[in-house]
Amino acid sequence: MxxxxxxxxxxxxxxxxxxxxxxxxxxxxxxxxxxxxTHVAPTAINLRPNIPPRNRELYDALSALGGAAETHVNISRLQLALRGLAAQDAVTRVAVLGLNSQSSAQRLARLLLADPLGAEARWEKELVKAGDGNARAVLLKYGDESDSHAPTPLYKILSVPSRILQSHNLEILVSTLNVNVANTVALASTESSAESMLVPKLQATSARRLPVPYPVHKTLILGEGIDSAIGFGRFLSDNIQDMDDMVKVAIELPAPSDEANADPKTQVGSAAINMEVGTKALGTFRESIQNSIVYERGWFRSGLPVLSDWLVRHLQPVGSIKPIQKTLIASIADDVEASITNEDTARLHKLALVPKDQDVAASVIGHLESWAEKSHTELRDQLDEAFLAKNWHKLSWWKLLWRVDDVTMISSEILERRWLVSAEKNSIYLAGRMSQAGYPEDVQKLAVASIPEVTTQDTAPTSENPRTDLSTHVRKPTPWPGHIASARTELINDTVPPLQALAQRLILQTFSTTSLSSAASALLYASVSSFSVFEASAVAALGLTFSLRRMQKLWEGARESWQGTVREEGRRTLKDTEETVRMIVRSHRKKKVGEDEGMVERRAAREAVGRVREALGKISGGGAGDGNGKA
Known part of the structure; x- marks a missing residue:
């Protein structure tokens, strides 16, 4: 023959x-x-090739898409499309993937490429015995069986003298697709099921054993039995009904009773095949050409003609490029647009969860009013309790003679333990709520300046005017969460030392007046003979009474003034804090949701997709459905 x-x-x-x-x-x-x-490694870096003039605009638009939508486009598929536009007669890659088993995919590839007019070739035997599912992938290329190829760790290359591969410039990759449910979770977080089918991962035999993507134009999925069909259904995360030109699913099932039940027109999205019937029909025809009728009947019963027609569909050039290349480019644009839409949807959903400004302001004001009410109640109750306590009564005027050194300790203790302690802690919680509500900069940077008061000669505390509410320096602005602590420190520094000094001065004045009156009494008694002891003692008693009365009046007045200063300073501090928070809420304007870097990138990617679609529309020739080819 x-x-x-x-x-x-x-x-x-x-x-x-x-x-x-x-x-x-x-x-x-x-x-x-x-x-x-024709095969270029996925990681190869190529110089700009000589692009055919009719494809230059589409090539440039597709290259620009890779730069503008880098995070949304599958680089492997994009490189495949660019190489197809750069070549005069680009190679079409088809993958035949078995579900969890490569041996069945190898037998199917043999049936699709075998020449029934010739005897069983050597490549058929090598392909069938190439190994099981754990073996390397097999790449079928057109050529003589004696051709030698450079070894590659990704797949084994077989040269096949098939007219189908030659006339349509085809390369067929035979590998496996793992659809175990345990791996589906990991797949969902990295890529879609459509990408995993159109970009099979080849396991290298090197020490690192990193999977290498191998993009293809079309993929034929082969399953065996109902269980594999169910597993494939669980694996799918995309709708592949509209991808019949690129993805075909074949399930090996029992053959129908006659070839009429295997009409290719009734098997659109998937196909039911029986490789045993097809293999038997092929062997029958090879035994004798007189068995052609038996072969034809068995071949149609096997369902393989559906796959043969699908294999070469849209591979004949129509216009400047093949319809399958146009389908690939359109699919890349659709995937990029879908990825951008998903990211936009996630962004809008995130923004929808952010509460409105009015609601945030109302929530902050509500917490502020609750805090202010509790703080004013605390200020009143705690100071009432402190000024009725035993420690404060230790500073009564008649105990001042031996308690004068305890004035600083007792008054400072009242301020540190009774003066807005809980309010200070709750103000920190309120600041945290404001920061969570979106006021971080205002909370940290806005300062509240207290009213400055400078001590002068006319306003300085004296024994006649024992004022303790005056500051000796200008108060520095402090952030509002620390305003209470700052005010407490200022009270201790500005009011306690004058109170201590007044107490010591009153004691000194009392002893001085008493000593002078006593000395005058003794002088009168000694110098004036008419003065009796009783009369002279009356002068000393008068001086003692006057000094004690003066000390009582001034000290008790100073104590009451200090109590009023502490109360008033507490109310003023709470009022300033409350007004500051209200001012922050009123003046705060949340930044408008601007065009972040992601939004600008997505807009540029959409424009790049539009340019690709426009350039693709200018390519002459019919749609993808006009390029049916026959083997």
Whole structure:
């Protein structure tokens, strides 16, 4: 039987057994070189090729899409599309993936490419015995069986002298698709199921064993039985009903009773096949050409004609590029647009969860009013309790003679333990609520300046005017959460020392007046003979009474004034804090949701997608449905 051998992509010659045609041999050698150069490693960095003028606009638009939508586009598929536009007759990649098993996919690829007019070839035997699901992937390329290929750790290369591969410039990758439910969770977090089918991952045999993406134009999924179909259904995360040109699902089931039940028109999205019937039909025809009718019936019963038609569909050039290339580019644009839409939806959902400004302000004001009410109640009750306590009565005027050194300790203790202690803690919680509500900068940076009061000669505390509510320096602005602590420190520094000084001065004045009156009494008694002891003692008693009365009046007045100052300063501090928070809420304007970097990037990506679609529409030729080819 004559044997057909390809000498060029569009030229065939008849060679008799035992003869050698040098021209054909030279052409075949050139074809092998060209065929070997069609595969470019996914990680290769190539210079800009010579783009055909008719594809230059689409090529530039697609390249710009890779830069503008870097986080949304599948780089492997984009590189495949760019290489297709750069070549005059680009290679079409088809993947045949078995569900969890590669051996069945290898048998299916053999049936689709085998020549029924010839005997079983060597590549068929090598393909069938290539291994089980744990073996490397197999790449089927057009060529003579004696061709040698450079070894690669990703797959095993077999040269197949098939007219289907030659006429349509096809390469078929035979591998496996793992659809175990345990791996579905990991898949959902990284890529869609459609991407995992159109970009199979090849496991390298190197030490690192990192998966390498191998993008294809079309993918044929093969399952065995109902269980594999159910597993594939669980694996799917995308709707592939509209991807029939790119993804085909075949399930091996029992063959129908006759070929009429296997009409290809009734099997659109998926196909039911039986490889055993197809293998038997192929063997029957190879035994004798007289079994052609039996072969045809068995072949149609196996369901394989549906896959044969799908394999070469849209591979004949229509216009400047093949319809399958246009489908690939349109699919890339659709995927980018879907990714951008999903990100926009997630962004809008996140913004919808953010409470409104009015609600946030009302919540903060509500917490502020509750805090102010509790703080004023605390100030009143705690100071009442402190000024009725035993410690404060230790500073009564008649105990001042031996308690004068305890004035600083007792008054400071009242301020530190009774003066707005709980209010200070709750103000920190209120500041935290404001920060959570969106006021971080205002809470940290806004300062409240107290009213400055400078001590002068006319307003300085004296024994006649024992004022203790005056500051000796200008108060520095402090952030409002620390306003209470700052006010307490100022009270201790500004009011306690004058009170201590007044107590010591009153004691000194009392002793001085008493001593002078006593001395005057003794002088009168000694110098005036008419003065009796009783009369002289009356002068000393008068001086003692006057000094004690003066000390009582001034000290008790100073104590009452200090109590009023402490109360008033507490109310003023609470009022300033409350007004500050209200002012923050009133003056605060939340930044408008601006165009963050992600939004600008998504807009640029959408514009790049639009340019790709516009350039794709200018490509002459019909749609993807106009390029049906026959083997």
């Amino acid at each position: 004559p044997r057909w051998v390809a000498s060029a992509p569009r030229l065939t010659i008849l060679r008799k057994p035992g003869t050698v045609d040098r021209t054909a041999h030279s052409s075949l050698t050139k074809l092998r070189v060209r065929s070997a150069s």
